[in-house]
Amino acid sequence: MSSVIELVALDITDQELLSSLCAEVPTTYPFQCRIGAAEKLPVSALDMHRGQYQATRILEHLASSDRDAVRLLGITTADLFTPILRYIFGEAMLPGKAAIVSTHRLGNLSRGTQPPCDRPLFISRVIKEGIHELGHTFGLTHCADPSCVMTASREMARIDAKSTQLCRYCRILLDDFLTA
Amino acid sequence: MRRKTKILVVDDELSIRISLGDLLRRDGYQMEVAEAAEPGLEMLRTESFDLLIVDIKMPGMSGIEMLERVKEEDPDTPVLMMTAYGSIDSAVRAMKLGAVDYVVKPFDPMEIGLLIERILDEQVIRREHMMLKQEVRRCGSYGPMIGRSPAMVKVFELVEDVSATDSVVLLSGESGTGKEVLARTIHEKSSRSDGLFVGVNFGAFTESLLESEVFGYERGAFTGADRSKQGLLEIAAGGTLFLDEIGDASPKMQIDLLRVLQERVFRRVGGVKDVKTDFRVLAATNRDLEQAAKEGLFRHDLYYRLNVIQIHIPPLRERREDIPALVEHFLEKLCIRLNRRVGSISPEAMQLLLNHAWPGNVRELENAIERALVVGKQKRIMPDDLPIALQSDIAVPADESLDSWERDFIARKLEQYDWNISRTAEALKIDRGTLYAKIKKYELSRER
Numbered sequence: 001m002s003s004v005i006e007l008v009a010l011d012i013t014d015q016e017l018l019s020s021l022c023a024e025v026p027t028t029y030p031f032q033c034r035i036g037a038a039e040k041l042p043v044s045a046l047d048m049h050r051g052q053y054q055a056t057r058i059l060e061h062l063a064s065s066d067r068d069a070v071r072l073l074g075i076t077t078a079d080l081f082t083p084i085l086r087y088i089f090g091e092a093m094l095p096g097k098a099a100i101v102s103t104h105r106l107g108n109l110s111r112g113t114q115p116p117c118d119r120p121l122f123i124s125r126v127i128k129e130g131i132h133e134l135g136h137t138f139g140l141t142h143c144a145d146p147s148c149v150m151t152a153s154r155e156m157a158r159i160d161a162k163s164t165q166l167c168r169y170c171r172i173l174l175d176d177f178l179t180a
Numbered sequence: 181m182r183r184k185t186k187i188l189v190v191d192d193e194l195s196i197r198i199s200l201g202d203l204l205r206r207d208g209y210q211m212e213v214a215e216a217a218e219p220g221l222e223m224l225r226t227e228s229f230d231l232l233i234v235d236i237k238m239p240g241m242s243g244i245e246m247l248e249r250v251k252e253e254d255p256d257t258p259v260l261m262m263t264a265y266g267s268i269d270s271a272v273r274a275m276k277l278g279a280v281d282y283v284v285k286p287f288d289p290m291e292i293g294l295l296i297e298r299i300l301d302e303q304v305i306r307r308e309h310m311m312l313k314q315e316v317r318r319c320g321s322y323g324p325m326i327g328r329s330p331a332m333v334k335v336f337e338l339v340e341d342v343s344a345t346d347s348v349v350l351l352s353g354e355s356g357t358g359k360e361v362l363a364r365t366i367h368e369k370s371s372r373s374d375g376l377f378v379g380v381n382f383g384a385f386t387e388s389l390l391e392s393e394v395f396g397y398e399r400g401a402f403t404g405a406d407r408s409k410q411g412l413l414e415i416a417a418g419g420t421l422f423l424d425e426i427g428d429a430s431p432k433m434q435i436d437l438l439r440v441l442q443e444r445v446f447r448r449v450g451g452v453k454d455v456k457t458d459f460r461v462l463a464a465t466n467r468d469l470e471q472a473a474k475e476g477l478f479r480h481d482l483y484y485r486l487n488v489i490q491i492h493i494p495p496l497r498e499r500r501e502d503i504p505a506l507v508e509h510f511l512e513k514l515c516i517r518l519n520r521r522v523g524s525i526s527p528e529a530m531q532l533l534l535n536h537a538w539p540g541n542v543r544e545l546e547n548a549i550e551r552a553l554v555v556g557k558q559k560r561i562m563p564d565d566l567p568i569a570l571q572s573d574i575a576v577p578a579d580e581s582l583d584s585w586e587r588d589f590i591a592r593k594l595e596q597y598d599w600n601i602s603r604t605a606e607a608l609k610i611d612r613g614t615l616y617a618k619i620k621k622y623e624l625s626r627e628r
Binding site for chain 2: 056081082083084085086087088091092094136141142152154155
């Protein structure tokens with residue numbers, strides 16, 4: 001099995017953002033990271049009524065692809081939802097092969113619903129959410145430590161307050177998962 | 181080890197069950213789902229849940245009807261209702277019927293997590309409040325175990341060892357030695373300390389009352405059971421179950437307990453379904469259970485299940501060196517409770533405490549100190565403040581045999597009644613012939 005985590009750009013062209021995230025992933029997970037071939041969002045995931053994309057359908061699409069990677073992390077500018085939540089910043093299989101993160105509500109300068117923020121802050125939010133969703137694919141659940149990247153990302157202030165790293169306990173749980 | 185919080189989601193829509201299940205699992209909750217009210221109610225009868233999340237609009241039995249049934253059968257379980265826009269009237273009705281709250285689908289991600297946390301926190305507070313009320317009713321007080329004697333140091337070492345495990349521990353010792361205090365100490369030091377410590381005293385209730393308290397009951401199980409009730413086995417989930425005076429458990433109760441210990445399942449009184457549960461078991465007895473098992477009074481198989489690790493707490497008379505430290509501890513504790521400012525104890529009073537045989541062990545010592553604080557008028561405890569039985573104690577003989585105790589006790593009583601045989605025999609509740617035989621046996625004579 002490949003030992004690479006692959007980033008999949010889904011209708012996003014921000015190379016600086018993808019490179020920043022790709023550089024950060026190996027500092028948390030013991031895998032190399034590469035930027036894979038970009039692709040379009042699956043049309044089947046679009047909910048015309050809500051004007052949003054259903055994240056679980058995108059995950060199914062990614063997981064069924066023949067990309068040779070230990071994990072796939074999709075990145076998109078589209079607004080995501082699940083049937084039970086009005087919107088989400090990201091979604092992942094718990095555990096599983098695929099995860100996705102959306103920049104739509106993370107303060108993107110060009111589009112999205114959040115007030116614009118400066119670019120370094122925007123990039124750091126995307127990095128945290130990407131690493132957070134990858135954590136779920138390795139079986140990690142939400143963490144009570146507010147500085148841990150696995151703390152629940154329900155509001156922007158909590159995302160900004162947490163680090164890009166796993167806390168000591170989540171690192172142990174990750175090791176347990178990878179060695180099981 | 182804190183038990184994972186268990187949530188049951190009831191919704192006819194598959195995508196909602198999946199996405200809500202995923203959402204809650206990511207928060208670390210244990211999830212079960214049901215696609216309709218009827219199977220949801222069935223699951224509720226066999227498993228304990230910390231929260232139900234129920235859709236109001238479902239084909240067949242509606243969420244409102246399900247809520248009514250839950251409140252009848254299991255009123256302690258909180259129910260959060262889900263509704264779509266346009267059905268707020270139903271949500272309000274649900275609140276009146278006892279739902280803990282309602283939430284509109286699809287949820288705002290910021291709100292739902294906080295709402296569930298709040299409901300579960302309130303549930304924990306409610307359960308703890310219930311246990312505290314029970315504690316207050318029992319007027320129980322407990323503090324750390326006190327003792328520097330070699331015997332108690334050994335006990336504490338064992339406690340340290342067993343606290344780190346999830347093994348069954350059997351605590352043995354005479355009444356009043358502190359078996360429950362030790363059990364609580366083990367619980368507090370264990371990985372289950374976040375859970376509840378739930379005690380069951382098999383010597384304190386009639387069999388039928390005990391059965392419904394321990395196992396809980398279903399509605400209609402007996403006259404007056406107009407609603408279902410969780411038993412102590414369910415309340416103890418995630419924590420420690422303390423089986424006190426286990427030697428007094430009836431043969432029927434012994435069979436049920438054996439099943440609980442072996443399979444971790446039980447049935448509520450009047451129930452037909454097994455209920456799974458998870459707790460650590462500590463048991464205590466002042467009886468020789470091994471002997472009771474040999475005599476057929478206690479089940480062998482249950483004895484072997486309970487006697488995985490045994491900790492024997494020695495009686496106070498075998499660790500008199502601990503008495504000063506215990507006195508100091510009780511003085512400190514009771515002065516606060518009784519609002520007294522008594523800082524010490526006179527050497528003469530301490531000598532009386534050291535001399536006493538303490539058949540009621542540490543509990544008797546605590547009672548003696550409490551009495552002294554209540555009746556004493558000085559800033560330290562004096563001999564006169566102590567119970568009469570202690571004031572008339574003679575020095576403990578070097579030989580602690582029963583004969584030696586009896587000889588000294590009879591001699592003291594004879595002196596007290598000026599060798600009047602009739603009055604002494606009456607005080608000792610024996611006949612005069614027996615008293616004469618004892619005087620002859622122990623070669624007692626009046627000192628002139």
